[in-house]
Amino acid sequence: MIKIPAQYYSWNAELFIKHLQVFGFTLLAVSMLYLVAANWFMLPQTVQLGIPQVLLLLSAICSLLVVKHDFLVQCLHTICGLMIGLSLAVIGQIYQTGADSYLLFLIWSVLLLPWLYRHNIGIFLLLCIVSQIALFLFFKQTFWGDQYPELFLVCIHLFALIQFYFCIQYYPKLRYLFLVWFAILSIWHMVRFLYDGQGILYFICSFLLLGISLSYYYKNKDTLCSALSAVALGVTFTLIIVKSVGSLFKNNEILELFFIALIVFVWFALITYLLIKFIPHSRFNAIPLAVGAWISGAFFASLMLTFWGNFSLIMGVVFVIIAAYVLKFKRSDQMQYSLFLRQLAYCIWIAGQIAVIFHTVDLMDQIFPIILFQLGMLILSYFLRLHWFFVFIQILGLYATGFVHILGIHSYWSRTSFIENFVYLVLWNYVFYFLILAIKLIKPDEYQRSLLLAVLVVILYSMGLYTLLGKYELVRIEHIAIFTYGLPILWFILFIFLHIQNQFNILAKLILATFAALLIFYGYFDIFICLAVISWALQRQDKLIYAFALISFSLILWFIYYSLDVSFLMKSFSIFISGIMLLLLTFSLSKFKNKQEFST
Known part of the structure; x- marks a missing residue:
């Protein structure tokens, strides 16, 4: 058995222990939320009115008297702000005030202002x-x-600019969210201008916010936000390119797609050139060209899938070979390929790979050869040392092809067969889950990020599928317990012995085993895997995996809420006990860690 050092998943680190404590309280709060939501309409109106206000009061008191850490104080104050809105909604629901919805949000906004007495x-x-x-x-x-x-258009943009001003003055960490909001507004208004026949004001507004943000960030030498603003402007202008080329070649769709792909790539290459000229020595100047490569690659793929028939299969193979050749020598000292060629290689690789997959399925009417092909693409990407995100896409492609093969969409669509295929889906999921146990073997380290991010996507997809279709029919399948209980138990045992057996004392191991047993019994073991990923992200200080793992943790709880396999009472009870177990685990880990530090 391979011994993997514990530092890959450090559960006794002080920062992770604090996170476990937060997760424990989160599970307790979620359990109460489930219980109240399940019995909401059976509660007296006075109780309905009192619940959000009591929570508001308790959160405020805890922020003043109990919690001293600034981050937790901000979290509690944010909960207070949410409870204000919930209180207003309950008042409107009970008394049927008949007021317009905007009044509720307006009053809520006014009541939130006093909570900004401190930075939050x-x-x-x-x-x-x-x-x-x-x-x-x-x-x-x-x-x-x-x-x-x-006037509506002007007010929306003016108000967004006012908020943006306060953001950059007091809360600069939110600037990325404002860039996303500006991009959504710009793209939406450009669509309205081009396809809904709106006036010139929509055209002006589609460039206004992003133009202001680009000017500001360029002036303040924020290279990342400057590049992102330029990308958003480029995407907005791409809509004009699509519309213009479509009108020019409306009788020839082949030329239309070809020239759209070509012009889009040249357009984003021009943006990159301007960024390099005006913001030299910035490592973010490649972002527009990468985005342009992916967009044009999508158009090339559409062209190859739609019009070239079986010839696309040959061209797809040729494209992949050319791309692999370019990317192989991009790190060579003798051949200094430009950034343009590297992104072009990624572009034609994606286009060629999609063409090969599509036309192979069309010719053979089988998915299994595609699994082998996709596995080959993943191995080739790994040995060529391509970008971690490209490897992540290849991993997702492998999972998707395996999933389609499991469903057997070309053979049968009956619900019985579909339900039985859940067994194979569980097995296929755990192929990826078990890989993260041997994460030490994955080199370079950036590919560990690719695998963990793919595992989080697999977890979310599986949870969403189970929530949509339900797992209660799986009990009709013989020996289903071997898969639903046996595989998680095996994963947990291997995780303990390979990674964290030396980090816990006996009491902590018993608590952790109880926590895992609860999750396995009620079908929530994805929470445990998500916690393992978070521990890796904290250990490696990987902000991307950390953020996505937190989002995944939240979405898992949301999926559990809408799952009909377990009653709300049992959901509330199981999650409440799980929260208690996590809090006991943090207490035990803290004591064990303090004892170790004292002995040394």
Whole structure:
């Protein structure tokens, strides 16, 4: 058996212990939420009114008297802000006030303002969202929106700029979210201008916010945000390219797709050139060219899939070979390939790979050869040492082809066969789950990120599928317990012995085993795997995996809420006990860690 050092999943690190404590309290809160939600309409109106206000009061008291850490204080104040909105919603529901929705969000926005007496990024973000919704609903629910659409457009953008000003002054960490919001507004208004026949004001507004953000970030030498602003502007202008080329070649779709792909790539290459010229020595200047490569690759793939028939299969193989050759020598000292060629190689690789997959399935009517082909693409990407995100895409492609093969979509669509295939889906999922146990073997280290990110996507997809279709019919399948219980138990045992057996004392191991047993019994073991990924992210200080793992943890709890396999009472009880186990585990780990430090 391979012995893997514990530092890959460090569960006794102080930072992870703090996270376990937060997760424990989160599970306790979620269990109460499930219990209240299940019995909401059976509660007396006074109790319904009192619940959010009591939670608001308790959160405020805890932030003042119990919690001293600034981060936890901000979290509690954000909960207070959410409870204010929930209180207003309950009042409107019980008393049927008949007021327009924008009034609720307007009052909520006003009541959030006093909570900004101290720096609080959560309250500020909540205020920005709620106030924007209030402004939007005001114009939609009154005559102002119909009679003065231009005023609506101006107010939305002006208000966004005001919020952006306060963001860069006091909460600069939120600037990326504002860039996303600006990009959504810009793309939406460009679509309205091009395809809905809206006036020139929509065209101007589609470039206004992103133009201002680009100017500001360029002036303040924020190279990443400058590049992202340029990318968003490029995507917005791409809509004009698509519209113009489509009108020019409306009778020839082959030329239309070809020239769209070509012009889009040249357009983003021009953006990259300008960034290099005006912001030299920035490592983020490659972002626009990479985005352009992926967009043009999608158009090339559409062209090859739609019009070239079986010839696309040959061209797809040729494209992959050319791309592999270019990417193989991109690190060579003798051949200094430009950034343009590298991104072009990624572009034609994707186009060629999609063409090969599509036309192979069309010719052979089988998925299994595609699994072998996709596995070959993953191995080739690994040995060529391609970018970690490209390897991540190849891993997802391998999972997707295996999933399609399991469903057997070309053979049968009956529900009985579909349900039985869940067994094979569980096995296929655990192929990827078991890989993260041998994460030490994955070199270079950046490919560990590729695998862990893919595992999180697999977890979310599986949980979503189980929530949509339900797992209660699986009990009809013989020996299903071997898969639903046996595989998680095996994974847990291997994880303990390979990674964290020396990090715990006996008491902590018993608590952890009880926690895992609860998750396995009720079908929530994905939570445990998610915690393992978070421990890796904290150990390696990988912010991307950390953020996505937290999002995954939240979505898992959301999926559990909508799952019909377990009653709300049992959900609440099991999650409550799980939260207690996590808190006991953090207490035991803290004591064990302090004892070790004292003995040394």
